[in-house]
Amino acid sequence: MSTKDQSITSKTTNKADRHQEKLFLADVKAIIIEAGLGKTRSAILKKQLIVYGGQYHRSIQSDTTHIIASKNIKLARLCTILKIDTIPSNLIVVDADWLSQSLTKGQLIDVGQFNLVKRVQPKTTSVQLDKALTKDDNAATLEHGKKEQIKRHSDASPCTDNSDHNEVPPASQKRPLEEKKISSPVWLKIKRGRFSKTNTKKRAIDNSNIIHQPLDSDSDYVESDDDNNANTSEIEMVLSQLPAKYTAKPSSSWACARPSSLPVKNRNKHITDILEILQKKYENLGDQWRVKGYTKAISSIKNYPREITTREEAEAIPNIGKRLADKIWEIISCGHLRKLDYMDNDVQTALNVFTKIWGAGPATAHNWIAQGLYTLDDIRAKAKLNYHQSIGLKYYDDFNERIPRAEVVEIEAVIREEATAIEPGLEVITCGSYRREKPTCGDVDILISHPNGRSHQGAYHKLLRRLQAKDFLTEILVNQDVDIDHQKLLGVCKLPEEGRKYRRLDIIVVPYREWACSLLYFTGSGHFNRSMRLLARKKRMHLSEHAISVGVLRKVTACSVLKYGNQKLTRGTPVPTKCEADIFALLGLDYLEPKDRDC
DNA sequence: GGGCAATACTG
């Protein structure tokens, strides 16, 4: 009866856990504003608040600490409801998501990004408390201005405190902040004109009919850096013309709608370790959809605050269905999953090794194994390799090694130096996991463009030649040279010093009108991108690395066959974007900083 | 029972 024993012991620990957790809202004495949250949600929040030791206040009292409200509520409305003129400075006005997410986690999370009222300059007007547009850069300084002793995590992020990338962000990143009211009529006019033109170039990407920035043809318009007419008003205008159901704020079940959580302690490692082995197996099988299911499930489990003790408990976790619940139950009751015993470990090992060769995937790996090859030496000696795979094999060890941030900085410096020598105004920014502030990176992703909308042209080829001349760029895997505006390099680079490793380097050059979408795409994470693109689609929009369009119609069954030439599908109207925040705003999302997109 | 991101290369 080992199962019984186990459930008894775990019950006790569970109880202890719960007792501790009871306290986690003890310092929260809050008013919950129903407006914008809805009856149901506010009732749940109220109940949970009390269950976990917090106090619910009906009106402001001397010891009230928090006001919990919908992030969409206007300050004026809030004051009306509370029957006050200004928010007392000792109160933290916080987005209800803060409480929701704290409850999910079973512990208080940092209030920072959920803070709805920035204290530094008290706002008097009915400013919309819109994080998406205010948080962006000032946040750090503003939000921590006030007391928040409840702060839990000393939130030391594991990342090296490298502020390099903070100085890098191009001006455009900051644009929404500098919120000018000028609604840039010039821009609007020209873009409307262009919209009507159908520009169906064969290869044209889905931005072919996007607005070209005024200056590429005519040019009384010169974009100077301080002419930052933020797109905000235009985005709002677009939004105002959309049906309400497409402008609604997505629930936090969307990965792109919530900040990626700080790593919590995984209390179910015994489970996830096994599921990861299974996942790997399906990955090697090329079963991408099953892999996707596992990915989401494993992530949910890792974020689950308690040890899972019953099948029901497991099945109640999002992304865990009956089948995974059964597996989990087998693991927790037997400590083992029999399915693993049926796996041919030699084959699995070989598959794992082979698919780590750049350019080789499950199909290739299986072929090799079918030919009786099992080790890298076998491959070296006998396998037939295409060009990519031969490079992948040549640098097998180096490519599978993580790159420390510090080295990414060095690599970026080389590229920036060369780029700047070609054209001083080029913007060069490192994206990918580097921009998401990971301590190490798998490769280096560099995005290049020019704010004047045209000087990026030609830079790519010159850059490549210079980098090759320096023996910095040592291999070119893929050289995508789509048109005068779009290039992409997948290559290999090495810093000059002896003993440096060969690193995977990606460079993309894009026209400035695509800056925001490119930056968003290239920054990832992959999961984040997929989530956001799916959301866009649900809202009848279309998001790619080139543009975001509204009013997209797809054939019911053939949505994935959205191909350029297909007249039956309307590709919608591209919306000009100047910064990532514009895209978030269009999708009704709160802005997330790169580090919060690490899902 | 269908959908799960969107693009672009290689061979």
Add this chain to the structure above:
DNA sequence: CAGTAT
């Protein structure tokens, strides 16, 4: 087109 990559 299948496979691999971003």
Add this chain to the structure above:
DNA sequence: GCCC
């Protein structure tokens, strides 16, 4: 795989 999961979700709708």
